[in-house]
Amino acid sequence: xxxxxxxxxxxxxxxxxxxxxxxxxxxxxxxxxxxxxxxxxxxxxxxxxxxxxxxxxxxxxxxxxxxxxxxxxxxxxxxxxxxxxxxxxxxxxxxxxxxxxxxxxxxxxxxxxxxxxxxxxxxxxxxxxxxxxxxxxxxxxxxxxxxxxxxxxxxxxxxxxxxxx
Amino acid sequence: xxxxxxxxxxxxxxxxxxxxxxxxxxxxxxxxxxxxxxxxxxxxxxxxxxxxxxxxxxxxxxxxxxxxxxxxxxxxxxxxxxxxxxxxxxxxxxxxxxxxxxxxxxxxxx
Numbered sequence: 001x002x003x004x005x006x007x008x009x010x011x012x013x014x015x016x017x018x019x020x021x022x023x024x025x026x027x028x029x030x031x032x033x034x035x036x037x038x039x040x041x042x043x044x045x046x047x048x049x050x051x052x053x054x055x056x057x058x059x060x061x062x063x064x065x066x067x068x069x070x071x072x073x074x075x076x077x078x079x080x081x082x083x084x085x086x087x088x089x090x091x092x093x094x095x096x097x098x099x100x101x102x103x104x105x106x107x108x109x110x111x112x113x114x115x116x117x118x119x120x121x122x123x124x125x126x127x128x129x130x131x132x133x134x135x136x137x138x139x140x141x142x143x144x145x146x147x148x149x150x151x152x153x154x155x156x157x158x159x160x161x162x163x164x165x
Numbered sequence: 166x167x168x169x170x171x172x173x174x175x176x177x178x179x180x181x182x183x184x185x186x187x188x189x190x191x192x193x194x195x196x197x198x199x200x201x202x203x204x205x206x207x208x209x210x211x212x213x214x215x216x217x218x219x220x221x222x223x224x225x226x227x228x229x230x231x232x233x234x235x236x237x238x239x240x241x242x243x244x245x246x247x248x249x250x251x252x253x254x255x256x257x258x259x260x261x262x263x264x265x266x267x268x269x270x271x272x273x274x275x
Contacts, residue, residue: 002234030226082242088271089245095274128245130238154244155237 001158004034004077004126006135007042009162013074015064018165023073034075036125038118077129079121087124090146091117100138119143123157132158181215 005013012019023033035043043065050058068074079087097116107115116139123143126133133140144157194202199213206216259267 001237002230030223030230082245086245091271091274127241128238130234130236130241151241151244151248154241157241 002031002034002131003134003160004036004122004129004131005039005162006036006122006133006137006140007039008136009134010035010039011043012162012165013065013068014061022163022165023068027073032072032075034077034129034131036077036122037079038121038125040076042118077125077131079125080128082128083121083125085124086128086147086150087117087120089150090120090124090143093150094120094143094146097139098142123147127154127157130155132160134160134162136162181212181218184218 009019013023014020026033044062047058047062047065051062069076097112097119119137119139120143123133123140124147127147133144140159144159147157148154194217202216202220203213205220206213209216209219211219
């Protein structure tokens with residue numbers, strides 16, 4: 001089934017990379033990879049921030065990524081009305097990110113909350129567009145379980161580990 | 166026949182792969198599409214008819230994929246939204262103040 005990559009996998013896509021070869025092979029067999037708009041938001045933020053600080057390679061990567069999207073290598077899934085509805089339903093039931101054991105804290109609590117909202121948006125977007133999610137983020141199986149509780153009759157949101165490039 | 170200066174051997178007519186078990190059709194292809202198909206066929210080393218069938222196959226594959234995704238997306242949405250609609254009970258509308266306060270919760274919670 002069609003797969004959407006979250007940031008943990010999507011950030012590996014760059015010129016001459018194994019991830020690019022993989023995505024190109026998928027396109028040839030009619031299975032384009034997808035990012036959610038939220039995932040693109042996360043990636044683009046880092047690149048814009050670096051570009052604004054003078055790292056020209058970040059600007060180049062951003063332009064390259066835009067070109068891949070324009071060329072149809074990557075589908076970008078919109079955070080639309082349905083996704084917004086599902087994401088907020090999830091957040092109302094899980095307002096803060098569950099604490100995962102063995103996970104070193106790298107961010108402030110406030111940043112954790114922002115990341116959590118983005119995770120919920122990503123999962124909801126993938127769900128309402130009919131895709132499966134490729135991610136290494138340990139929160140997503142928990143989110144998928146909550147989605148199943150909200151809509152038990154729905155075709156489930158499958159979570160796949162990132163491919164071995 | 167090509168002029169002798171361009172080729173010493175007669176050019177063999179390009180043949181498409183033999184397809185069996187299909188439907189034989191005669192159709193009129195718009196001129197501009199035929200030009201493009203001919204160009205694609207030339208680049209791919211095949212006939213315009215074969216290129217036309219290949220393009221149709223690719224487009225059909227994309228169409229089938231889009232249909233499957235849309236079907237699954239709609240099934241998921243119905244499973245999410247319909248239980249809400251089924252259990253809805255008549256209620257008063259929220260006041261403007263309540264609605265504004267609830268809308269602020271997104272930024273203020275957590």
